[in-house]
Amino acid sequence: MQFLARQDFPKLLESLIIAGYQCIAPQIREGAIVYDKLQSVTQLPQGYRDNQRPAHYQLEKNEDVLYFGWAVGVQALKPLTFAPRESLWTAKRDANGKLTFIETHPEIPPTAVIGVRACDLAALHLQDQHFAYNSYSDTYYNARRRQLFLISVDCAFPASTCFCASTGDGPSAQTGFDIALTEFPEGFLVRSKSSRAEAILATLPLTEVSETQQQAALAQNQQAIEKQTRQLPSRNLKAAFFANLEHERWQDIATRCLACGNCTSVCPTCFCHSESAEPTLDGSSNTQYRQWDSCFTLGHSYMHSFVLRDNILLRYRQWLTHKLGSWHDQYGRSGCVGCGRCLTWCPVGIDITVEAQAICGESL
Ligand code: SF4
Ligand code: SF4
DSSP states (O other): OEEEEGGGHHHHHHHHHHTTOEEEEEEEETTEEEEEEOSOGGGSOTTEEEEEETTEEEEEEOSOOOSSOSOOOSOOSHHHHSOSEEEEEEEEEOTTOOEEEEEOOOOOOOEEEEEEOHHHHHHHHHHHHHHTSSTTOOHHHHHHHTTEEEEEEOOSSOOTTOOHHHHTOOSSOOSSOSEEEEEETTEEEEEEOSHHHHHHHTTSOOEEOOHHHHHHHHHHHHHHHHHOOOOOOOSOOHHHHHTTTTOHHHHHHHHHOOOOOHHHHHOTTOOOEEEEEEEOTTSSEEEEEEEEOOTTSSGGGEETTEESSOSHHHHHHHHHHIIIIIHHHHHSSOSOOOOOHHHHTOTTOOOHHHHHHHHHGGGO
């Protein structure tokens, strides 16, 4: 572990750019924190907190110098690896009727993402399990994933919606990063996990970390854990959910849920998608697109002229029993990393921790 003084933080950005990375980092857009291309550290959301609660998000300015003194932005890393919409291939027909298929190959430059949260790294690992670490490895996901250089920053100010401590995924990053930072007003504690990270750090004026600074980092992490008031167990809830498929709470949720799909859009682990064919009007070509889908849409469960989940109760139940239950069979753990985004961005404030408690009751 080493120390980077605050006045030298811009040198990290300079080193990344010189090394050939495009840099992506949190910035404020339309009143919310999102990832976008970064040219200067002055674009970072310095001195901001995010006030989040179910169905509520508001940035508040304060006087501190922290760049990363907020909890989580609207999206995690998902849009950077699993594109919201992209073309997969195009078929062209020539004048003789001969068809040619052209596969789309995403061309992504080396990309350094600064300000990644521990919960986002955990979600990325789950996305890797789904898209990359299996026998049907996804070309499009991998093209983006292998270009990522990840710089995490430990979360010191969780929002009221956060519960990553209870799922074991935060607030401090333990794995999955190239460089991990712990931010203090005077600068950053720096850890590295890769040889390419070492190459970047070798260009920076790093100094030794004192015992006091190490203790301060531990204390900051402990305080961030204690600030979290919501919780969800990381253990397997599958049996509890499947024993309660007819629980009256499902109907209660169905009267509140709008089936808007916001929760699945912002969830960093949701991976469902649909495909659509878009032919040109003259019939000379057709492009196949893939876009994010949601288990809350009617089309998601359309099969052979039937919609299997034709009401909101069935769709919400599908989401929750998969996310917290049967996900264990597929990926060896729950599909929730405790980021709290689905609470914040649900327009009616449905809270996954409250609903899980209501349905699984004492089993929690
Ligand atoms: S289910 Fe909600 S809290 Fe859990 S990872 Fe998805 S968005 Fe975050
Ligand atoms: S739970 Fe909330 S965000 Fe999700 S579909 Fe229902 S209303 Fe939309």
